[in-house]
Amino acid sequence: xxxxxxxxxxxxxxxxxxxxxxxxxxxxxxxxxxxxxxxxxxxxxxxxxxxxxxxxxxxxxxxxxxxxxxxxxxxxxxxxxxxxxxxxxxxxxxxxxxxxxxxxxxxxxxxxxxxxxxxxxxxxxxxxxxxxxxxxxxxxxxxxxxxxxxxxxxxxxxxxxxxxxxxxxxxxxxxxxxxxxxxxxxxxxxxxxxxxxxxxxxxxxxxxxxxxxxxxxxxxxxxxxxxxxxxxxxxxxxxxxxxxxxxxxxxxxxxxxxxxxxxxxxxxxxxxxxxxxxxxxxxxxxxxxxxxxxxxxxxxxxxxxxxxx
DNA sequence: AAAGCGGGGTG
DNA sequence: CACCCAGCTTT
Numbered sequence: 662x663x664x665x666x667x668x669x670x671x672x673x674x675x676x677x678x679x680x681x682x683x684x685x686x687x688x689x690x691x692x693x694x695x696x697x698x699x700x701x702x703x704x705x706x707x708x709x710x711x712x713x714x715x716x717x718x719x720x721x722x723x724x725x726x727x728x729x730x731x732x733x734x735x736x737x738x739x740x741x742x743x744x745x746x747x748x749x750x751x752x753x754x755x756x757x758x759x760x761x762x763x764x765x766x767x768x769x770x771x772x773x774x775x776x777x778x779x780x781x782x783x784x785x786x787x788x789x790x791x792x793x794x795x796x797x798x799x800x801x802x803x804x805x806x807x808x809x810x811x812x813x814x815x816x817x818x819x820x821x822x823x824x825x826x827x828x829x830x831x832x833x834x835x836x837x838x839x840x841x842x843x844x845x846x847x848x849x850x851x852x853x854x855x856x857x858x859x860x861x862x863x864x865x866x867x868x869x870x871x872x873x874x875x876x877x878x879x880x881x882x883x884x885x886x887x888x889x890x891x892x893x894x895x896x897x898x899x900x901x902x903x904x905x906x907x908x909x910x911x912x913x914x915x916x917x918x919x920x921x922x923x924x925x926x927x928x929x930x931x932x933x934x935x936x937x938x939x940x941x942x943x944x945x946x947x948x949x950x951x952x953x954x955x956x957x958x959x960x961x962x963x964x965x966x967x968x969x970x
Numbered sequence: 971a972a973a974g975c976g977g978g979g980t981g
Numbered sequence: 982c983a984c985c986c987a988g989c990t991t992t
Contacts, residue, residue, distance in 0.1 A: 701975065702988090705990090732990090812981070841984090
């Protein structure tokens with residue numbers, strides 16, 4: 662909530678209605694989302710706005726099935742919108758609900774297994790008070806967020822402690838059960854920050870699969886491990902870049918690699934400043950760099966680099 | 971069923 | 982460092 666609220670207000674101001682969002686360029690949507698992460702959500706939100714103004718003729722769908730058909734809307738979101746906005750009898754199961762139910766009922770089925778997802782959804786659906794679905798759902802989630810918290814919950818004062826299987830069996834700390842693996846991949850990024858005599862630079866848009874789709878970054882040379890300047894300037898990617906943009910001098914900006922941690926990747930990053938006399942009509946003005954949507958890793962660099970301030 | 975996708979916070 | 986988060990889509 663803390664992290665998302667300012668973004669919410671920026672969005673509402675920029676896009677007061679669904680038509681405004683649908684008609685906006687993707688670049689603007691991503692720029693407003695910059696720093697939030699999970700950028701596919703921004704793209705899906707944008708696509709969904711277009712579906713609603715198009716196929717749904719501007720009328721927001723109000724059945725579970727239709728909600729579920731929207732890009733980026735899965736069981737949780739469809740159930741939440743359905744119950745809160747349209748009084749549909751659909752139970753939400755988010756992280757809070759998993760935690761509360763697994764503890765009170767003493768359920769050790771992993772919450773991120775197929776069996777667990779099904780079991781918890783069924784239980785939540787059975788418990789749902791359909792005379793006030795939205796309120797019930799929000800209250801359940803809020804109780805989990807405020808009281809049945811992940812670590813060191815105050816069970817001694819909890820209203821459920823007479824019935825909570827986990828509390829009575831002293832297993833609160835072990836529930837919910839989650840299957841975890843997700844090994845973290847290490848990657849080595851070398852960003853070539855080109856600075857030309859007429860104060861221009863180069864940004865590329867990330868396309869295809871992987872992280873940060875559609876966001877911008879400096880020309881990237883990725884390597885299998887940390888590399889020295891000598892190794893860098895002998896890579897095909899750098900040779901090509903240097904030729905195209907006329908790099909005359911290369912200076913390492915950060916002696917110690919910046920480690921940018923995503924949930925599933927650690928990015929060991931060096932920023933190299935490549936000075937050029939002439940970008941041959943390529944590139945963008947340095948003063949315009951701030952208009953592009955960039956990942957936090959790149960944004961942090963830009964904020965720290967005097968030439969770009 | 972598993973993998974991939976961000977960034978920030980807590981203890 | 983381990984774990985958590987108002988999940989969903991793709992493979």
